[in-house]
Amino acid sequence: MQKFTLLSHQWKAATRSAAVSKSVGIKVFMGFVFFILFLELLGGGFYLGSALAKSSANPIADLMRYGVYFFLAILLFRYMLQKLPTLMVKPYLILPIKKSKLVNFMLTKPLFNSLNILPLSFVLAITLGLHKQMDAYSFWVIVATVMTGDLFVNYLSIYIKRVQIKHEYVFYLFLASVAALLFLDQFAIIDLQAFSSLVFMQVIAQPLWLLTGLLLFAMAYYLNFQLLYNHFSLEDFGKGDTNQRSSLENLNYLDRFGKIGTFALLELKMCVRNKRTRTMLFMAPLFLLYGLFFYNDPKNLDMNGFLIFIGIFISGGFMMNFGLYFFAWESGHFDLMLTTNNTYKDYIKAKYYLMLSSSIILFLLSTFYVYYGLNVLLVNCACFLFNIGINSLLLLYFATNNNQYMDLSKGASFNYQGVSGRHFVLIIPLLVLPILIYIPFGLLDQSNIGITIIGTIGLLGILFREKLLDIITQRFINKRYQMSEGFRDK
Template structure:
């Protein structure tokens, strides 16, 4: 049965009308995957030399075993944010006389053959043949490879489970990831020694290969998590009926005060909450909020303040720029309907600006916490916020009118190049680097503090000139809307 389902899945992809249209893209992605696999293979062959130079006091096998704890946490975070799981593929079979357990086994079995699961194997094979087999023998080598692959498969199934659970209880899952990150940080500060426990376990497997059954058992347990979740939520009413709640149709009270622009903001928020791609992209943007943490050392050394400003600006701008690169394209499937109704373009674009305001306020509040580590971060964060609201937001609004490629927000964000064009790359340059270039010039003329103050004043002027600037943006959309309507007619 599983073999038949895999064959039908392949036939569905080949016979799809999008197969030939995206054939060149698929070939390029395949070549990129092969290139990355070759790099991992090359790095794995010289891994012992790299470890000896990096950690000369430790044996390469022991040093690599100590890293496994951090790669496990990083791999789990990566899979949750980036890896897509083809849950929707089994929907046509749910009405057929096919056992649901077979469908769920097929779904989980198919997720194993993801290219992400090949990277650990390709990376570890040269190292084991070169180092492990010569010191511990072929049996220990096989047990070690099985244990490493079990670590990858454990993350695969747990990531599948967390992805499903996130739709039902997102705050609980985010809390769990924060706990994991806290544990990793505690290990780096030597408050906990979980990485040592990982290293000791993998070293013990080399001397006693039977212990490799422990990772195998963990994979079997991890497999049960998504399988039971899929079986418990096989029907839509099992998810919605259990909650027994009544949704309000009135929306958010604060947004209703903004009039029609507030309704557009609410529509954007609902679209983010209900679709995979914008939700995943914004979750990735949350990780960028940790960038200023790596720039604190520049403040301590009293040098390269522009680098600190760049890191802070990237952290505060990234949520807005990530979503804003497809700002109008998110609505490509119904953009012509919006333009056919009596929708004032000013209210439409003001809704986009208010959404950016929400993103910037949230990023501003988070980055203000860096002021607890160094009080000099507070004016940098404040100026970054003013620059985003008075300069960058208008740039993104203006450039978004040039993205004429349709986007399907329901698709996964991982390796998804749909809607990506030259306008996205052009958007990055002024959004991130124009304020930094201005600050460098002002710093060279006036000094660091006055340069930052003048840049903040420019942001304030942009906020005060909100109406005339927005009128210019609306005129740009008015000129481009028919081109966008024509471009979005093609099927997403």
């Protein structure tokens, strides 16, 4: 009875919230995106199944070779996009309700997440393409395997995200583990396909192995239960790692650079101390690994236009993801910024140098892509110069158009507060502009000249940055009251 009461309370809280009417447009848009993604997965799954049926002598065995990759993809997908299940616990703590029941109720919420239908739908579409080569027994075993495996992955991702709130280094360990696994497989040090085939073909041969999947799910559920039960107070998950945060004090040498250094230090502290900006910060390594998804295909290495698109993302993806909301991040105390005795240009330049620093770090770390050829490194170098010379300044210019309040205490996954369609539209010229510059030279078979022009334009932007920053500062001055008014509207 208590569970039904809790469910009723959750429904009323969701439907009576003042934010419901404000976010209807975004929800409709995201529902449309989800529907399109669902259709694409169905079509892609059916195509893969049909292609496998035509090209393989034993399609089921070949399909099982990719089982580990499938569940790794689900793990990353859920980790990046799925919200943590939450419950406003304060009203219930004074009532005669066992804490274990509240925890179990919170942990049942992921079972009803809309994302759950995507992995199963994709696999069902694949099996539909293989219907002539698959009997009913194999079909039901595969479905049961996907369902039990997805349950385990679902609760494992939730556990990792919850632990990360308290100890942020967990994110880096998780990302490094996945990257190391794929790296070892890529260079044939280990064979994930052989391991995957061995495991999942064994499950088809002996379905009792499905109990192992259920056991893994039970273990993941228990870990989540223990974590929530022992840290049921909201304050337990808000403190973070004290040692890690205090390490920012070691960056006080930035003050030596005057007001620009002070602003930069404040910006860094904001990034680390707030949940939404921390999430953006943790996504930065993902842009660095973006090339691994494309450089392994030799066909892509011959397409300079495509390489430019990837290069812009590698050194500028984090900059774009973070920079469009530069002033919105500070919407909670933007009025204070306007009343302090500081020059606006120093304020703008601090943000510019932060983007510059992030791009330099990502570019230097990306130099290992020279493994795929010197041309890849040269393209990435040209894109890096274009990012810091042109795109960074365009981001600052576009950011002055943002006047929507953002609550930094909330996570970034499926959080569209302060986000509108124009933000996605503004990213398009940042990605398309260098490609448009390259296209005429590519058509004339002068690829090297096109890439050189892109890098040269970036260098010119760096050389004339002071003048361009003056233009951005003047625009900020003209828009500051309009921005402040918008930020006050919560």
